[in-house]
Amino acid sequence: MRLHIKFSHRIVRNPIISQVVLATKAPINILRARIDHNGGEMLLEVPDEFCKEVKKEFERYGVEVQEVKSVVEHNTDLCVDCGLCVSICPTSAFSFDTDFKLKLHEDRCVQCGLCVTSCPHGALSLVTI
Amino acid sequence: MKTIEEINQKIREGNVCVVRADEMPEIVEELGAEEAAKEVDIVTTGTFGAMCSSGVFLNFGHAEPPIKMQRIWLNDVEAYTGVAAVDAYIGATQLSETRGMEYGGAHVIEDLVLRKSVELRATAYGTDCYPRKEIRTTITIEDLNQAIMVNPRNAYQRYNAATNSTDRTLYTYMGTLLPRFGNVTFSGAGALSPLNNDPEYRTIGIGTRIFLCGARGYVIGEGTQHSPKNHFGTLMVCGNLKEMSPKFLDAATFPKYGTSLYVGIGIPIPILDADMARKTAIKDEDIKVNILDYGIASRNRPVIRTVSYAELKSGKVEINGEEVPVSPLSSYRTALEIADELKKWIERGEFFLSAPVERLPRDREFRPMKHERGVLVRDVMTSPAVTVSADANIKDVAKLIVTSGINHLPVVRNGILVGIVTSFDIAKAVAGGVEGSVEKVMTKNVVTAIPDEGIESAARKMEQHDISALPVITSGRKVIGIVTTEDISKLVGRRYS
Numbered sequence: 332m333r334l335h336i337k338f339s340h341r342i343v344r345n346p347i348i349s350q351v352v353l354a355t356k357a358p359i360n361i362l363r364a365r366i367d368h369n370g371g372e373m374l375l376e377v378p379d380e381f382c383k384e385v386k387k388e389f390e391r392y393g394v395e396v397q398e399v400k401s402v403v404e405h406n407t408d409l410c411v412d413c414g415l416c417v418s419i420c421p422t423s424a425f426s427f428d429t430d431f432k433l434k435l436h437e438d439r440c441v442q443c444g445l446c447v448t449s450c451p452h453g454a455l456s457l458v459t460i
Numbered sequence: 461m462k463t464i465e466e467i468n469q470k471i472r473e474g475n476v477c478v479v480r481a482d483e484m485p486e487i488v489e490e491l492g493a494e495e496a497a498k499e500v501d502i503v504t505t506g507t508f509g510a511m512c513s514s515g516v517f518l519n520f521g522h523a524e525p526p527i528k529m530q531r532i533w534l535n536d537v538e539a540y541t542g543v544a545a546v547d548a549y550i551g552a553t554q555l556s557e558t559r560g561m562e563y564g565g566a567h568v569i570e571d572l573v574l575r576k577s578v579e580l581r582a583t584a585y586g587t588d589c590y591p592r593k594e595i596r597t598t599i600t601i602e603d604l605n606q607a608i609m610v611n612p613r614n615a616y617q618r619y620n621a622a623t624n625s626t627d628r629t630l631y632t633y634m635g636t637l638l639p640r641f642g643n644v645t646f647s648g649a650g651a652l653s654p655l656n657n658d659p660e661y662r663t664i665g666i667g668t669r670i671f672l673c674g675a676r677g678y679v680i681g682e683g684t685q686h687s688p689k690n691h692f693g694t695l696m697v698c699g700n701l702k703e704m705s706p707k708f709l710d711a712a713t714f715p716k717y718g719t720s721l722y723v724g725i726g727i728p729i730p731i732l733d734a735d736m737a738r739k740t741a742i743k744d745e746d747i748k749v750n751i752l753d754y755g756i757a758s759r760n761r762p763v764i765r766t767v768s769y770a771e772l773k774s775g776k777v778e779i780n781g782e783e784v785p786v787s788p789l790s791s792y793r794t795a796l797e798i799a800d801e802l803k804k805w806i807e808r809g810e811f812f813l814s815a816p817v818e819r820l821p822r823d824r825e826f827r828p829m830k831h832e833r834g835v836l837v838r839d840v841m842t843s844p845a846v847t848v849s850a851d852a853n854i855k856d857v858a859k860l861i862v863t864s865g866i867n868h869l870p871v872v873r874n875g876i877l878v879g880i881v882t883s884f885d886i887a888k889a890v891a892g893g894v895e896g897s898v899e900k901v902m903t904k905n906v907v908t909a910i911p912d913e914g915i916e917s918a919a920r921k922m923e924q925h926d927i928s929a930l931p932v933i934t935s936g937r938k939v940i941g942i943v944t945t946e947d948i949s950k951l952v953g954r955r956y957s
């Protein structure tokens with residue numbers, strides 16, 4: 332499962348991720364991170380069985396945690412099923428189904444945003460969480 | 461043997477047999493070409509992809525008082541008005557002057573088809589018959605007298621695929637090309653594409669009725685860059701924009717490249733005889749294109765390898781032993797839908813075939829642009845150059861300089877450049893009482909030029925080394941001429957005065 336975490340600038344310098352990993356022993360994978368003067372946010376991949384615990388642990392440090400379901404929005408009205416995004420995505424999150432329609436495998440997306448800027452029809456956007 | 465008239469009669473009677481081009485290989489394999497030609501009357505084709513060479517002629521009608529539009533903008537995208545007072549041509553790739561690449565001519569065309577209002581702005585110099593100098597209004601497609609799509613180059617028979625060898629991402633009309641052969645992109649529908657099913661243009665020609673963006677359209681001739689000799693044929697087509705459907709026409713923006721229009725074209729191929737049955741049984745495996753390296757910004761891009769559409773459509777090709785993901789640019793799903801739609805029209809008796817009034821040329825080749833090549837050293841050099849032998853006596857060289865008035869003398873041994881002396885070197889030697897051969901006083905490290913070098917490059921060399929002449933040599937260092945700053949400035953004076 333993916334978790335989106337958000338923390339204020341006051342705790343940016345604390346080694347929270349490490350503390351959470353040590354406390355929960357969860358193998359956490361950081362997919363994306365952004366930190367600026369307002370604080371930071373991260374997209375984490377956490378095995379389902381650890382999710383609850385990890386969430387609780389983060390919240391103890393004052394970190395906001397949200398479960399992420401959809402990460403890139405695919406507007407099928409705008410999409411023409413060209414498939415240009417297929418070879419762009421580093422995690423092969425797109426494929427064609429048997430009717431040559433574009434299929435998005437959301438679970439593979441790491442929100443890099445490459446497909447969003449490459450789609451000629453503006454059919455893809457990152458879900459801002 | 462069947463005629464187009466016989467096929468049209470079958471359409472009228474409601475017993476015409478229409479199949480989609482992708483179904484033909486199997487039919488021909490099963491029945492044989494002769495039988496297949498008896499069974500099948502029409503094969504429908506389709507393609508839906510970015511076709512930059514597209515646009516629409518618009519007629520706005522006259523304002524009161526009237527204006528002869530000299531420049532015109534539709535939603536800030538300029539259209540061409542050098543055709544009478546209130547006619548204009550809006551091209552798909554023209555960009556908005558306020559929004560840049562996110563909106564262009566293609567989007568104006570799409571907005572018109574979507575029945576959206578479009579802002580029209582025009583300026584003029586004013587004449588006795590057209591006194592008005594400015595106009596600003598809002599129009600929709602209904603307000604236009606005509607909106608006729610005329611696309612100079614559509615439906616490429618096949619198109620080379622693209623990749624990128626460099627270490628930076630490239631943004632092209634073939635889409636985003638990832639560094640170090642990160643991906644391959646290709647265009648066209650392969651065996652479903654119209655021209656691949658009639659490669660000798662027996663049935664597709666001037667006047668052929670076609671499916672164009674959901675409306676009836678026509679082939680009006682060979683497309684620009686039509687290059688049938690190497691199977692890169694193209695079509696010029698026209699159709700009524702007012703009847704077109706947004707389902708089969710789509711504006712696009714290729715990041716950091718610009719706008720383009722996705723155009724849907726379907727062409728019915730009459731199966732007149734076994735030969736046409738055989739031709740329409742073409743498979744993706746049979747259609748070969750090159751993968752070109754767009755990392756080299758030249759019109760002669762290097763070929764990385766040759767592949768078939770079947771390989772491209774598989775989603776992966778091998779380059780230098782690595783599997784590279786492949787993306788289409790065209791929508792195969794929509795191409796199939798177009799072939800199906802055209803099939804339905806024919807079966808319902810709403811669409812009849814037309815025989816071409818003229819065939820398309822089959823012997824053309826696309827030639828590169830002829831443009832002035834830059835001026836080269838060979839164009840301005842003095843040739844042959846006066847040279848001296850390495851063992852020539854300094855005194856003799858001094859005499860030669862006085863009589864010939866030449867300031868720079870390449871020094872050669874058996875015709876091969878070994879040094880250079882200037883009149884200053886010789887004068888200094890004579891004044892200093894140096895005697896012997898010229899070898900003693902020559903400069904050995906000679907800065908040189910080659911005949912095919914641009915004069916800008918030669919001028920830069922002379923400036924950098926603070927010298928005023930360069931011996932012009934062959935790859936074997938044979939002196940064939942000399943170029944001086946004087947030669948270049950004379951030319952620059954002539955060109956710019």
Ligand code: SF4
Binds near residue numbers: 413414415453454455
């Ligand atoms: S690039 Fe855009 S339009 Fe093309 S298939 Fe992907 S999402 Fe659809």
Ligand code: SF4
Binds near residue numbers: 445
């Ligand atoms: S955002 Fe990145 S990872 Fe997600 S689908 Fe697009 S290209 Fe793939």
